[in-house]
Amino acid sequence: MALIPYPDPGTIDEANRAAIDHFASEHGRPTLLRIMLSYSSPAQQAMDALYHPVAESGVLPRPLKELLFAAASHARQCAYCMGGHSLFLVSEFGYDQSAVEAMRSGQEAAGFSEADRRLVTLVRKAAAEPSAVTAEDLDAARHLGWSNAEIIEALAMACHAGWTNTFAQGLRLEDDLTAPEFAAYFLSTLPARNVGARSGPPACIGGATVLAFAVRRRPQ
């Protein structure tokens, strides 16, 4: 279990419940991070506007940004965040699991360009050891065509990983890709049509992809 008990589902207020259920309806699986954030309504509210507006705006393609987040989380050794966003790349964007695992590690993989890989390398370094990033690192990204605006957009994903990795690791959140015992927290207010209505693996358990990511959740 996490180092702090999750809030009693019966005591979670409407706003926090809505945030939890919204994630479950969007992704078809639970989010233990959002449940734990119910202890702090301001932080829960902040998270609502933290990820999606940033991930869905800008000029970088959404799959690349998801990959950057997974790579940053991999570099920081956060299994919780890395697993969820790697799964998202496979189930929602159709990437091959082995390609995602390679790219998030900064290795070559089909479907990703050399320029993508350079950005991944920069973001991994910024996430794990930001003080070690040099002017040469930024120049290398620029040399492959990335503008300052695109570099900042990419670094924003490392920033976000810094946030969620710290929270998930600091409380030792369980892997919510394979945590059916938390079902009581989810989907209580959703219409039946939303339950399991998604492409990719159903709900939070059972799919081979889900289990594979769960088993391999520690960085190689």
Place this chain on the structure above:
Amino acid sequence: MPLMSPLPRDSVPAETAALLAAHADEHGHFAALREAFAYFPAALRALDNQYDLIIGQGRLDRGLRELVFACAASARGDEYLARAMAAQAAAHGFTGTGAVLAMAASGEGRSDAETCLLTWARKMATTPYKVVERDIERLHTAGWRDQEIVEALTVVSLSAYMSVMSLTLKLA
């Protein structure tokens, strides 16, 4: 020397310029960090929003939240943000920026309970993956409740968000 120059003033879109000005009027600190985020306005908006919520609201005393932030930044070697937030903590009930910076650097609070919280915050800032049950037990023994611990961790998490950018770009 920062690794990236801010956007030239005349190329900042009007909406982004308004965002920058709004917060500058309000508190004015960590301006260089916000100017870096201005390259990507969606992230600047997200930064301002979460800062206002996580630092501006909550159960813990505001000055203590800012001290926790400064402590986390200091632990990472981010003197830029440690100084910015120490000044804020001083403005919200602590005695002088220098004294707050010393507390942030040493992890020594005004009471045993604060020292316990700051010691834990430093660990969460640098090696959160090393957390153990005993860390939480110590906080409980010192009187901190689960809600307060989670809230303090969201402050450390916010500081991580900001330090990744400030340390990467070598802001000062």
